[in-house]
Amino acid sequence: EVLLLESGGGLVQPGGSLRLSCAASGFTFTGYSMIWVRQAPGKGLEWVSYITSSSSTIYYADSVKGRFTISRDNAKNSLSLQMNSLRAEDTAVYYCARAAVLEIFDYWGQGTLVTVSS
Amino acid sequence: QSVLTQPPSVSAAPGQKVTISCSGSSSNIENNYVSWYQQLPGTAPKLLIYENNKRPSGIPDRFSGSKSGTSATLVITGLQTGDEADYYCGTWDSSLSALFGGGTKLTVL
Numbered sequence: 001e002v003l004l005l006e007s008g009g010g011l012v013q014p015g016g017s018l019r020l021s022c023a024a025s026g027f028t029f030t031g032y033s034m035i036w037v038r039q040a041p042g043k044g045l046e047w048v049s050y051i052t053s054s055s056s057t058i059y060y061a062d063s064v065k066g067r068f069t070i071s072r073d074n075a076k077n078s079l080s081l082q083m084n085s086l087r088a089e090d091t092a093v094y095y096c097a098r099a100a101v102l103e104i105f106d107y108w109g110q111g112t113l114v115t116v117s118s
Numbered sequence: 119q120s121v122l123t124q125p126p127s128v129s130a131a132p133g134q135k136v137t138i139s140c141s142g143s144s145s146n147i148e149n150n151y152v153s154w155y156q157q158l159p160g161t162a163p164k165l166l167i168y169e170n171n172k173r174p175s176g177i178p179d180r181f182s183g184s185k186s187g188t189s190a191t192l193v194i195t196g197l198q199t200g201d202e203a204d205y206y207c208g209t210w211d212s213s214l215s216a217l218f219g220g221g222t223k224l225t226v227l
Contacts (some may be wrong), residue, residue: 037163037218044120044204044206044218044219044220044221045155045208046218047215047216050216062215095162095163097163100168102150103150103208103209104151104168104169105155105163105208105216106165106168106174109162110161110162
C-alpha cells in the first residue's frame with residue numbers, strides 16, 4: 001500500500017522558517033518524481049514544487065520561488081520542503097503527492113497545516 | 119484566479135448526470151494530458167481521471183473524462199450523495215508549472 005505521511009507543520013511568525021517532511025512507503029521511491037501542493041483555508045489547490053526521482057530537475061511556482069527549496073533523500077524515502085521568509089499568504093495545508101508522470105499525481109498524503117501568523 | 123477555469127458549483131439530483139468543464143489554453147490543456155481529482159470534505163485529493171479519459175483502478179465507470187482543444191470535461195452519471203465533493207482539473211503548462219483549476223463544488227440535491 002502506498003503511504004505518504006507529511007509532518008513538520010505548525011505555527012510560525014511572518015519571516016520565519018519551517019521544514020516539512022514527507023515519509024514515503026509502499027512503493028519504490030527512487031522510481032518516482034514527487035510534488036508539493038498546498039491549499040489555503042477554504043481555497044483551491046495550488047501546486048508548489050516538483051522534483052524528479054534523481055533531483056536532477058526541480059520546478060517551483062512563482063509564488064514560492066527563491067523562498068522555498070524542495071529536496072529528497074532517496075536513501076530514507078523522504079521528501080522535504082524548506083520554507084523560508086514565510087508570509088501570511090503561505091498559510092495552508094501542504095500535501096505531498098507522487099507524480100506517476102509529469103501531470104498525474106496518483107497518491108496524496110493527508111496534509112500538514114502551516115499557519116503563518118504573529 | 120486560476121489559469122484553468124471551472125464553474126464554482128454544480129448541482130443535480132441523485133441518479134442524474136452532471137458535467138464539469140475546465141477551460142485552459144494552448145499552453146496547457148491543448149498540448150498536455152488532463153487529470154481530474156476528487157476532494158471529499160476534510161480529506162486529501164484523490165486521482166479520479168488521468169490522461170484525459172482513463173480511470174485508475176477502483177474508480178467506477180460513472181466517472182468519465184474527455185478533452186477537446188483547450189477544454190476538458192468531467193461527466194458523472196448516476197449521481198450518489200457520496201459524490202458530493204470538490205472536483206479539480208489539472209494539467210501541465212509550458213511555463214514549467216503544474217496547474218489546477220479553481221475547483222467545482224458538486225452538490226447532490
